[in-house]
Every structure is written in structure tokens, then in C-alpha cells.
Amino acid sequence: MSILLKHVLLNGKQCDIAIRQNRISEIGSGIHGDFETVINGSGKAAFPPFYNMHCHAAMTLLRGIADDMELFDWLNNHIWPAEGRLTPEDIYWGTRLACLEMIKSGTAYFNDMYFHPHETVRAVQDSGIRAAIGMIYLDASPQADLFKRHNSELWEKRNELGDRIRLTYAPHAIYTVEEKTLEQIAELSAEQNVQVHIHLAETAREYADCMDKHNRSPVAYLDSLGLLSKRLLAAHSVHLTDDDVELIREREVHTVFMPCSNYKLSSGKFRFNKLSQSGCHVTFGTDGCASNNNLSMFDEMKFGALAAKLEYGGPTACSSAEIFYAATQAGAEAAGFDAGIIQTGKLADIMLIDLDSPMMVADHNLISNLVYAADSSCVSSLICNGKILMHNRIVEGEKEILEQARKCARHLLGK
Amino acid sequence: MSILLKHVLLNGKQCDIAIRQNRISEIGSGIHGDFETVINGSGKAAFPPFYNMHCHAAMTLLRGIADDMELFDWLNNHIWPAEGRLTPEDIYWGTRLACLEMIKSGTAYFNDMYFHPHETVRAVQDSGIRAAIGMIYLDASPQADLFKRHNSELWEKRNELGDRIRLTYAPHAIYTVEEKTLEQIAELSAEQNVQVHIHLAETAREYADCMDKHNRSPVAYLDSLGLLSKRLLAAHSVHLTDDDVELIREREVHTVFMPCSNYKLSSGKFRFNKLSQSGCHVTFGTDGCASNNNLSMFDEMKFGALAAKLEYGGPTACSSAEIFYAATQAGAEAAGFDAGIIQTGKLADIMLIDLDSPMMVADHNLISNLVYAADSSCVSSLICNGKILMHNRIVEGEKEILEQARKCARHLLGK
Secondary structure, eight states: OEEEEEEEEETTEEEEEEEETTEEEEEESSOOSOOSEEEEOTTEEEEOOEEEEEEOGGGGGGTTSSOSOOHHHHIIIIIHHHHHTOOHHHHHHHHHHHHHHHHHTTEEEEEEOOSOHHHHHHHHHHHOOEEEEEEEEOTTSTTHHHHHHHHHHHHHTGGGSOTTEEEEEEEOBTTTSOHHHHHHHHHHHHHHTOOEEEEESOSHHHHHHHHHHHSSOHHHHHHHTTOOSTTEEEEEOOSOOHHHHHHHHHTTOEEEEOHHHHHHTTOOOOOHHHHHHTTOEEEEOOOOTTSSOOOOHHHHHHHHHHHHIIIIIOTTSOOHHHHHHHHTHHHHHHHTOSOSSOOTTSBOOEEEEETTSGGGOSOSOHHHIIIIIOOGGGEEEEEETTEEEEBTTBOTTHHHHHHHHHHHHHHHTTO | OEEEEEEEEETTEEEEEEEETTEEEEEESSOOSOOSEEEEOTTEEEEOOEEEEEEOGGGGGGTTSSOSOOHHHHIIIIIHHHHHTOOHHHHHHHHHHHHHHHHHTTEEEEEEOOSOHHHHHHHHHHHOOEEEEEEEEOTTSTTHHHHHHHHHHHHHTGGGSOTTEEEEEEEOBTTTSOHHHHHHHHHHHHHHTOOEEEEESOSHHHHHHHHHHHSSOHHHHHHHTTOOSTTEEEEEOOSOOHHHHHHHHHHTOEEEEOHHHHHHTTOOOOOHHHHHHTTOEEEEOOOOGGGSOOOOHHHHHHHHHHHHIIIIIOTTSOOHHHHHHHHTHHHHHHHTOSOSSOOTTSBOOEEEEETTSGGGOSOSOHHHIIIIIOOGGGEEEEEETTEEEEBTTBOTTHHHHHHHHHHHHHHHTTO
16 A cells, blocks of 8 residues: 655645555655555645544444433433443444544544444444554443453454554443452553553542542542553543642543533533643543534534633633644554654554635634634545545445444434 | 425425525425426435624634734734734635635624625625624724724615625724714614624623723613613623623623633633523624634534533533524524524525534434534535525635635735
8 A cells, every 4th residue: 555645735835745554654845656546635734633532432323312411310311221222233333433423524543432342343443543442341330241251352352453453441430340340450451561541530429439438539549559650541530639630740641631521511620731731641532422422623622722721721721732732643642653743654644634625714823723713624535554544525435334323323212 | 596405304304495586485395396496405404504693704814823822912913913904805805705614614694893894795795695794983993083984985885785784883892982982873773773783791801991980880881871772782791790681681682602702712601591591682603713713603502502511500501402593593583684494484594414424423313413513514505595605515716715815814914
């Protein structure tokens, strides 16, 4: 596989980008040679694509099924009953739909936590993007043993997943997973150098309950179990003390900011500038489609920046460059892929932005435009791991994915 | 002009929509007859388009010119110097670009306040959408007399503007327009039945200064001058006491919620549910592109709903139906156009949504999808006043608008 992108705008200059196998082999002007595919990139700008650091991909099937409700009503009477009807087939098509939406909005990777992870793997293999698939631990669930069996089966196949897919240990949260299990995961993660993906300090109740039970904050509790490390992907991280922030910085934990979900569920306010200024790793995620309700990293960047400004720091609280970095390069680093920046030798993950989108004009500052003005309509092409997944907004197999996903969504209503 | 939309989804049912002249002439199944244009609407859903109730359209040329700064630095050192270089030609192409972006994101009307309003009129006439054009009053400006001359010239031509364009009196704000001028505008507005468009209670400083100077809140001050009425379009309305809310309700003022601008400039928090539950008129606007930085009503709806939830009311604070109503029908009512709902006899303003956009699947609740999931990529066609302005995302003259706007944007940098 080889691709030549001609006359594309990169960091303010027009150039050519050559891709061989799955890496960027050359960047320069007037590149010639033998390439299987040559793309005219005039009027397009190349940027690293987004890394969605927390997702429940197949929840696309639950998009709009229930909104504007109290958490307890929403979970008990709508989300959990519908999730109880999810079949492996649903997970496959729901995840395909999620991958389609992510490709169309410039996302090349997602960090997932959901049921039937083998089906998520299959959907990611077929869609062409990158993902970390969580081996879910949910001791509080009657299906906990089934989940553990799925995890073992997945772990057995870990060497057959291909180079786009990683596995993570995915304990759901401190209030649904037993202390003993968390300690085991901490040990396994360290021995095997496998990442851990958890919902952490998402709600005020989680914080209060943890203080009651353990006399420690959720962050300090995880640290006491040996889970706080650079292998930890801590989704939400909304209810943090200053001491928690310091622990997160020291242990090099990757936090995941999800403003849309946090606001929609009224979970709380992520302290973007406190974390960022303290030198913590901050990335962005979308959460699942029941609490957002899309997978657009454009929404997360814009709302994240705006929330950071009004809530804590005023208009200078964060810059568009910082926000774009968190949504791209910081994510790639957290995910452990040698990507996130367009440079010779790096993995060939590239998003092409259509400079003829009205939202990209005027072009005084393209990064500002991407963060504050653009939406998915501005993404014209997506290349992941050296393969073209979307060109001129067309994705292969799109129609079938939509039809199958609609069919799956219907039976979730129990009709 | 006559159009037949076949097999389009409307309120959950497939039907045909017939348009003759500028009105919806029939809605039913199997409509036949002589139509100049027949559109196959299979896989599309019809909704009323958005009404953008506060805008400075030509500021598209300043998109991204300066962000992430304190208000004073931002205005004095970046926005005002660039605005000082704006020519009538710039206003024309900047507004054409704004109209293009609005058409592409499903907006059929905007309520504008900016310089060289005759050029805004010309751009709106050429673009095909609806607008209210503000006759700006800015006593604090050295150019105040020039603005008044422009206003008089525009007023003379008020009967030649066509049926898509209205004029409003647009005093900039209580701190830039003298009391005497505001009183005159109140009288003229009542005599001539012309709307008044003003920035009101946008910042804490405006509120504090008004209390110091007039011993009243900005809202109470405007009421004392006779300006609070159903003819008033009050942009921002962020700093309100409970008494202000009661006055706004009694006087039937139309408030304009602009969450993106309010958050980006850290102006303050609009009390959506207090206003809404009190029975006040709430609409949405985008503000100009320097403080947002786009004209997408999708962003306003989503961020507005999310902000309303976290800030004041929790997850049940507002419903997607309420939010969509505010962005469409409430806007049309505030603007005084007989539109905002798709019904026989109403003005033919229709947005077609592509149900094959991944963000519109699953389709459990299309209004929820529009508010929480969709972006401009989901809008496939826009009809305004019985004319097709966009079909399959193509707008006539697009390329020229982008080229001319880019050219205009360059000289604003003073290069």
C-alpha cells in the first residue's frame, strides 16, 4: 500500500506527503515515484486525526432512546433494560455505526468499554480504525462471570488482533468492582504492561461514598491499590481535590475530559486549567451516545474550551492550540500509538480538512477554526494506518451499516 | 415557482409537501399536478429551519483573528482595529459568506447588527435567505453621524427591500447609546411598529455600571425609557434579577440565548429554565464569528441545553423539544414571519435532514438527534420563501463567495 498526497497544506506550507505501508515515508515538495494511489490535496489541509479516549461505541443504537431524565430513572427504566436486550450482532453493527460516525468526523482511534468485546474487535477490524478494547470487570453485575469468560477468550487471542487493536483491563468503576479484583488488575497491568481503563471520580456521589467507605478520595483509593500509573486511562476525573491533581501528575495518569457527557448528565465540572497547568496529561473523549449524543470530537473540543473558560479561568483559560493538542497528539501518546503528529517515520494517520468549507473561512488561524468553528462537514478524507477510510466524505459499505444498525436499534425498544 | 417534495418524512409520517409561490400549498400523500421542480425526499425528514436571532454576519471575515484573550485586549488590539479597515465591499462578501454558512447549517433567517447595513441588505437579497437588518446607533463612536446617515438612507428605501428583509432599530447597548437616543427609538418603534434590537445585560460590568448610574438594572432602565415591549429583541440577557425576569415576561420581550458566545467571552450564564418556566420568550442566536466562532445553530442548541442542565436545573432542566422550539418556531414568531412550522398556508421555509447521516441513526427520537447529535453535515437541502437555496449540500455561487471572502479577509490584517 502506498499513497501520495499532492499539494496539501501542512503547518502553513503546501507540500506533498508520501505514505508507504502504514507509515509516513517522506514529506517535501515535488515528490515523485511509484504510488498505488495519488490524491490531489489542493484546497485541503492535513492534520493529525482525533483520538477518542473514552467510548462505549455500540451505544449508538441507544442514541436518543431516553434524554433529559434523572440519572437513576434514565439508567433503571431505559438504558439498562435496553442494554439487557443487546445481542452480539447488535454490538457488531452498533460499533460499525460508531466507527462510521467517527471516520466521518475525523477520529482514527477510540478507547472502548462495553459488552461482547469480541464483537467490538470484529467491527474495528472491519472498519479500519484503531481501538483499545476493554476487558470489562463488573463484579456488581449478575453477568460478571460471563464477562470474565469473554475476557479470557479475548486475552487468548491477543496476538491475532492485528496492529490496530490493543486490549485494556476495564474495571467499570470503584463502586461496581471489588477491591480484590482491582488489586489483581493492578498486578496484571504492571506484569503484562497492559493499560487500565476506568470511570473515575465521575459523580459527587462516587466521591462521597468513597470517602465514607475508604476515608479517601476515589483517586487516593485507586493509588492505595497500586492502580495509579502512566498505564491508567481515567475517564471523567471530574471530582478532584488539589491533592488528587498532584497524585495524577506524579503518577503520570492520563485523564479524559468529556464535557458533553458531564454537562448532559450534570455530573460536574472538569478542572481543565488546573490539571493542564499542573502538568497533568489531559485528553478528550466522547463517552457513549446515550449521554452525549454523538461521537464528534469537534463538539468536545469546542464545548471543553468554552466550559474551561467560563467555569474557571475566563477567556484566557485555554488556547485553541492546547485544546487541539489534547484531542489529537496527547490522545495518541496516551493510547501508545506512534502517531498524533504528521512527521516522516510516524504512523500514517491523517485527516484532510476541506478549506472550502465556509466554517474554515477566513483562514487567519486554522487551529482556531478547527476548535471553535468546524464540524464534521469540514473533514473530507481520513487515512488510518496507511489506508484511506474516507475520501471526499464517502466511506465504503456505509449504506449497509446504516440499514443493519437501524434494524438492530428497533429490537432494543422491545417491540 | 412551484416545488413538490415527494415521500418526505414529516412528524413521523411519510408524505408529500407542495409549495406554490412562497407558501406551503398542500401536505398529503400522492400529491400530483404541475410543478416546476419535483424532489425525491425519500430518506429525508422535513423540519422548520433555524432562526438566528442575533448576529453580526460580516464578522465571518474576522473568524479566528484573535481568540483566548481578555475582552479589553481582544477588542482594543484586535477586533476594533480590524473593523476599522472594513470596507463596504468587505461587508458584502463577509455577509455572503455568513449566509452561505447559515444555509449550509439549516438557518433561514438572521437578525443582524453591523456597519454598512445597505451592503448587508444587498448580500441578503443575493443569497435568498431572510434577515432583519439593524439601523445601528452607537453614540459613543466617532462615526455615529455616519451611521445615522446610513440609517436614514436605508429607511428611505424600506419599501424596496423585498419581502424577505425587515429593518430594525439597533441601538448597540445602554452604555454606548445616550438616554435621549434610546427614548427617541422607543417612540419611533411604537409609532412605526418597528422592532428594536439591542445587546442587553451581557456582562457583569454593564449591570454594575447601570446600577451605579441609574440605580436600576439594565432591564429596569430600558423599561423606564419605554423600550421593553414585544417589539424588543434582547440579545444575551445574561445578568437578570428575578424582578428583571418578571418584567421581561410581562412586557413580552424576546430574549436571545447565545451560549457559545457567553461561554467563550466568559460573560455569564443565561438562566434558561428560569426564563422558560416563567413563561418568557426564549430564542437562540449565534453572535458574530469573532466570539463563537461559527454560525451553527446546532452548536447553540446542544451547548445551550447542556449548559442549562449543569448550571441550574440538572439533567431534566430542559427537553430537546423545548430547545428545538426555541431555535425554530419561537425565532420565527419573534422575527414576525409567518413561518417556523411546516403547515399548509405557512411560508415555505423547510430544512431537509439526511436520515442516512450516521448522527441521525438510531432514529428513536429525531428531535433529540437534531439537538444533541446532529451537525451541519446532516442538512441536505434548504428551502426559504419557496426557493431552493441548497440541494444535496450544493449552493449556487459557493466558490466565488469563498474566494472573494478570503480576499477581503486578508486586507483586514493590514497586510
